[in-house]
Each structure stands twice: as structure tokens, then as C-alpha cells.
Amino acid sequence: NTLKQKSAPLKAFAATFGTKNIDEVSVRDVATLLDEYKERGQNRMAQIVRMVLIDLYKEAQHAGEVPAGFNPAEATRMPKNRVQRERLTLAEWQEIFSVAADMPRYVQNSMLLALITGQRLGDVANMQFKDIWDGMLHIVQSKTGAKLAIPLKLRCNDLNLSLEDVVNRCRDRVLSKYLVHHFHGTSQCV
Numbered sequence: 756n757t758l759k760q761k762s763a764p765l766k767a768f769a770a771t772f773g774t775k776n777i778d779e780v781s782v783r784d785v786a787t788l789l790d791e792y793k794e795r796g797q798n799r800m801a802q803i804v805r806m807v808l809i810d811l812y813k814e815a816q817h818a819g820e821v822p823a824g825f826n827p828a829e830a831t832r833m834p835k836n837r838v839q840r841e842r843l844t845l846a847e848w849q850e851i852f853s854v855a856a857d858m859p860r861y862v863q864n865s866m867l868l869a870l871i872t873g874q875r876l877g878d879v880a881n882m883q884f885k886d887i888w889d890g891m892l893h894i895v896q897s898k899t900g901a902k903l904a905i906p907l908k909l910r911c912n913d914l915n916l917s918l919e920d921v922v923n924r925c926r927d928r929v930l931s932k933y934l935v936h937h938f939h940g941t942s943q944c945v
Contacts, residue, residue: 764807782827798836867921882934
């Protein structure tokens, strides 16, 4: 994901300044590129482009392609970005949860695990029954590598559920090592 995130700004840089030598790109050039993103309402992308170009010029300095201290991207102002997403309210979450009742059971189970544990989607999907011991759900977060032990007694009072209640809900007739799992039935007609 990091590589993908950095390739788009580099492609934009190459498309815009590909005919210039790297040491001929000015602060004004970089500012103009950033302004194009801001005019399209892509302030976060403008921030990413600026950060990638700063790194690009640091590497160019290290390789001797530009003079020491030459970094036109660093001289530009960091674009401001206001986060436009809002967190779900409990009422909104409950509405989604009630709609999920018409879906396979694992959908609601994953929502409950995410809400009570506060873990990322990938970490919820990787939770296994073998990771439960000593009254704790043990997790190694995939993004950070951080190790957590979440007590099964952890409770969400608004839902009147504990993590242990949700784990028990995940135990069903399907034999699976994962807490979040589904059953895919097949039928054959002769």
C-alpha cells in the first residue's frame, strides 16, 4: 500500500516535470503542482505529493544529483486538509447492525468484535479461537505488530454484551478455527 501511495505522486511529478532536469524544478513549480490538487479538492493528496517529493529530493541529495540542501518541495507550504468523515454514532451503528440481521451471521459477529475490541478489519478477520486463553483474547496486530491481550470480560454497556458473549455467539455448528467464518452450502441434484 505504501508503494502504491508513493507511485501516483511520482507519476504526476514525472508527467509534469519530465522534460526538466531534477535540479531545474523550482519551488514555484512544486507549488503549482500542489495547487492543482488543492483546486480539485484533493488536499490530502496534495499533502502526500509534497511529502513524497520531499523524500525524492532527499534521496537525490544523497545520490549527488542535486546540491546539498536543494529541496524545492520542502520550501512549499504544507496543504491543509480537513477530515470530512465523521465517526458513526451508536444509533447509526445499531441501524446498520439491524440491517445486517438479514445477512449471514458472520457480518453481525464481525461488527460486534470490531466494536467491542476496537480492532481493525484485518485483525478482526484473523481472530482465532486458539488465541483465547487465560480469560483473554490475544492479538498480534497486522499493521503495527503490537501484541494485545483483551479481557473476555470487556463489556459494552450500551449493547449489554461482553467480548465473551460475542465469542460464544461466534461458536456455531461450523467447524472453523476463526471467530469470523461462514458456511457455504452446496447442493447436487442427480
